[in-house]
Amino acid sequence: MIPDEIQDIEVRLFLEALHQRHGYDFRHYARASMRRRLSAFARSLGYSTLSGLIPRVLHEDEFLQQVLTSLSVPVTSMFRDPEVFLALRRKVLPVLESYPRIAIWQAGCATGEEAYSLAILLKEEGLLAKSQIFATDINDFALAKAEEGIYSAEMVSQACSSGYSAAGGAGSLEDHLHVAYGFVKFNEDLRSRIVFAHHNLVADGIFCEVHMVVCRNVLIYFDRVLQKQVLSQFSDALVRGGFLCLGTRESLNPSDSADIFRPVDEINRIFRKAEARR
Numbered sequence: 001m002i003p004d005e006i007q008d009i010e011v012r013l014f015l016e017a018l019h020q021r022h023g024y025d026f027r028h029y030a031r032a033s034m035r036r037r038l039s040a041f042a043r044s045l046g047y048s049t050l051s052g053l054i055p056r057v058l059h060e061d062e063f064l065q066q067v068l069t070s071l072s073v074p075v076t077s078m079f080r081d082p083e084v085f086l087a088l089r090r091k092v093l094p095v096l097e098s099y100p101r102i103a104i105w106q107a108g109c110a111t112g113e114e115a116y117s118l119a120i121l122l123k124e125e126g127l128l129a130k131s132q133i134f135a136t137d138i139n140d141f142a143l144a145k146a147e148e149g150i151y152s153a154e155m156v157s158q159a160c161s162s163g164y165s166a167a168g169g170a171g172s173l174e175d176h177l178h179v180a181y182g183f184v185k186f187n188e189d190l191r192s193r194i195v196f197a198h199h200n201l202v203a204d205g206i207f208c209e210v211h212m213v214v215c216r217n218v219l220i221y222f223d224r225v226l227q228k229q230v231l232s233q234f235s236d237a238l239v240r241g242g243f244l245c246l247g248t249r250e251s252l253n254p255s256d257s258a259d260i261f262r263p264v265d266e267i268n269r270i271f272r273k274a275e276a277r278r
Contacts, residue, residue, distance in 0.1 A: 010050040028226035041070040072139040079163035087268040102131040103210040108218040109135035112146025119190040136199035206237040217247035
């Protein structure tokens with residue numbers, strides 16, 4: 001066998017061990033991405049091959065968190081891709097305003113910056129008091145940081161402030177947080193409208209009916225089978241006429257979703273669930 005074939009076997013065995021031992025199923029994540037992430041993870045721990053980590057997955061419970069952190073997608077920032085938030089502000093929130101209560105599911109929230117960005121958007125449009133954001137992730141370590149709501153002062157860096165302004169921010173990012181001793185903490189009115197919870201998109205079902213699902217830059221790590229499964233889950237969670245916001249590098253396969261979602265803003269990957277047929 002050539003080295004790549006051996007490495008593929010190692011990846012399959014590792015992911016199978018993780019699934020059988022701990023119940024976390026990454027077997028339908030895009031294989032090339034998994035191979036890169038796991039190879040880098042093994043090297044960071046001083047292993048020349050992935051095979052050496054399989055016994056640790058099977059026998060060391062405390063090793064699980066390290067594995068999940070390496071496999072999850074923690075890259076996030078305030079108002080990342082601000083043009084998307086501007087589109088939500090202009091094209092989606094005016095529709096959601098008509099509902100007496102607004103429920104939003106932010107799937108794959110990582111350390112929470114995007115959830116707080118959504119809360120700021122809702123507050124500035126006068127919708128926060130009647131809104132609830134359910135922010136979920138598979139990584140408990142990231143969720144703990146998100147729920148705490150405390151970040152380094154880089155949160156109010158020029159880049160983040162520029163993103164806020166480009167997203168149509170009505171004031172200053174500093175209006176929504178406290179700065180002290182090199183750290184920032186989001187205001188309580190924002191934090192009180194977000195529920196952070198553990199949820200596995202692969203294995204867990206929907207937990208409530210929502211008016212918008214935001215899942216950005218997660219589906220690109222799934223294979224086609226898992227993408228279709230997760231999109232079906234989002235459709236089941238959304239009310240008729242509800243909105244779906246994906247990452248700017250993600251798209252819907254027409255054969256899987258043509259009868260379910262209609263484009264609202266194709267550039268910013270915002271879609272709307274079809275209304276009930278008459």
